[in-house]
Amino acid sequence: MTGHHVIVRGASKRYGSLEALCGIDLDLAAGSFTVLLGPSGSGKSTLLRSIAGVEKLDGGTIHFGPRTISDRQTHVKPEKRALAMVFQDYALWPHLTVRQNVAYALRRRRLGGQEAGRRVESMLERVGLGAKSGSYPHELSGGQQQRVALARAIVGEPELILFDEPLSNLDADLREHLRLEIATLTRETGATALYITHDQSEAFALADEVAILNAGVIEQRGSAESIFRHPATPFVARFTGLAGSFEGVAVHVSDDTAKLQVGEHVLTTAAGRGLGVGDTAEVLVRPTATRLETVDATGPHDGSRHRLPSRIVDVAYRGRGYDHVVDTGHGLLAAVFDERPWTRGAACVASIDPAGMIAFSANV
Numbered sequence: 001m002t003g004h005h006v007i008v009r010g011a012s013k014r015y016g017s018l019e020a021l022c023g024i025d026l027d028l029a030a031g032s033f034t035v036l037l038g039p040s041g042s043g044k045s046t047l048l049r050s051i052a053g054v055e056k057l058d059g060g061t062i063h064f065g066p067r068t069i070s071d072r073q074t075h076v077k078p079e080k081r082a083l084a085m086v087f088q089d090y091a092l093w094p095h096l097t098v099r100q101n102v103a104y105a106l107r108r109r110r111l112g113g114q115e116a117g118r119r120v121e122s123m124l125e126r127v128g129l130g131a132k133s134g135s136y137p138h139e140l141s142g143g144q145q146q147r148v149a150l151a152r153a154i155v156g157e158p159e160l161i162l163f164d165e166p167l168s169n170l171d172a173d174l175r176e177h178l179r180l181e182i183a184t185l186t187r188e189t190g191a192t193a194l195y196i197t198h199d200q201s202e203a204f205a206l207a208d209e210v211a212i213l214n215a216g217v218i219e220q221r222g223s224a225e226s227i228f229r230h231p232a233t234p235f236v237a238r239f240t241g242l243a244g245s246f247e248g249v250a251v252h253v254s255d256d257t258a259k260l261q262v263g264e265h266v267l268t269t270a271a272g273r274g275l276g277v278g279d280t281a282e283v284l285v286r287p288t289a290t291r292l293e294t295v296d297a298t299g300p301h302d303g304s305r306h307r308l309p310s311r312i313v314d315v316a317y318r319g320r321g322y323d324h325v326v327d328t329g330h331g332l333l334a335a336v337f338d339e340r341p342w343t344r345g346a347a348c349v350a351s352i353d354p355a356g357m358i359a360f361s362a363n364v
């Protein structure tokens, strides 16, 4: 089975004076897994609900392949869109058993009782709940309930699965497990998937494509890697993880690199869109670009890295090692990782890979 190719064009939605969606274009390739990532209130649920059909757009169109799903005249009902949803709060029927909850998704299919029963049992086995098929939702943990919801979504072989922050009510360990199950099972079905979250690491782990939403506008779309390496806007850079930032002045800009005067340092960075010579700019630093070195380190230095004399402000144990907050004299860098802990107040060098820095004009 191949899923719907979903095409959204110029989607807009207002709530009174608030523009929740400001003319959104979005393509979900058939069978792809797209994550819509954005902060609270950015419009993720509104877009998801519009694609589901429980919300009506004010303007714009939605097509599933050649089929018009939503435009000025058309509004196909949710149950006619061949889609399934998985919600944050599981949304299971409390008075139905696990088996009945999953079977409910097959009620419109003309399947014989035996065939339906076989599919339900096999799907419950697949999500590790074969032994719980006679239990009621209140007898299950949150993670088990979400597995039932996942089984219910998949068993009907929908062409599109919409995930509305399905892991937000679960603890960290379980999130990781269930995230993997969602990724694997969804891809196995061949359905197209749209998943919304405000959690960057979840988005990057799951997605073939990430779309970053801010105040009703998609600021960037692409693979997790391309977004992380080449954030299109300061918002995208911030939302996808920063150690910190410096203020500087652009003294040289070529196509995609710039030199920034930051205090006594001249830093080479990637150049954000619209940066010009003489601009006051913000230099944004990815945590992965930073590491700590000793002040008197002898031996070869990697000449391509910037070395800023700094001081350790704080240290936090993170299991794999330690995250440090470092004062560079031009701004703080947080989440500077080292396998060993450095002493608070100690002098150090913040060593930064220019490939993990990008400068945007302060006027953007």
Ligand SMILES: Nc1ncnc2c1ncn2[C@@H]1O[C@H](COP(=O)(O)OP(=O)(O)OP(=O)(O)O)[C@@H](O)[C@H]1O
Pocket: 015, 018, 020, 038, 039, 040, 041, 042, 043, 044, 045, 046, 047, 198
């Ligand atoms: N039914 C409604 N009536 C009025 N305003 C609404 C309604 N639904 C959403 N909004 C507003 O529209 C904006 C977008 O909301 P939406 O729920 O789509 O954002 P979100 O990114 O999904 O946020 P969250 O992650 O908190 O769910 C918000 O400012 C919200 O307050």
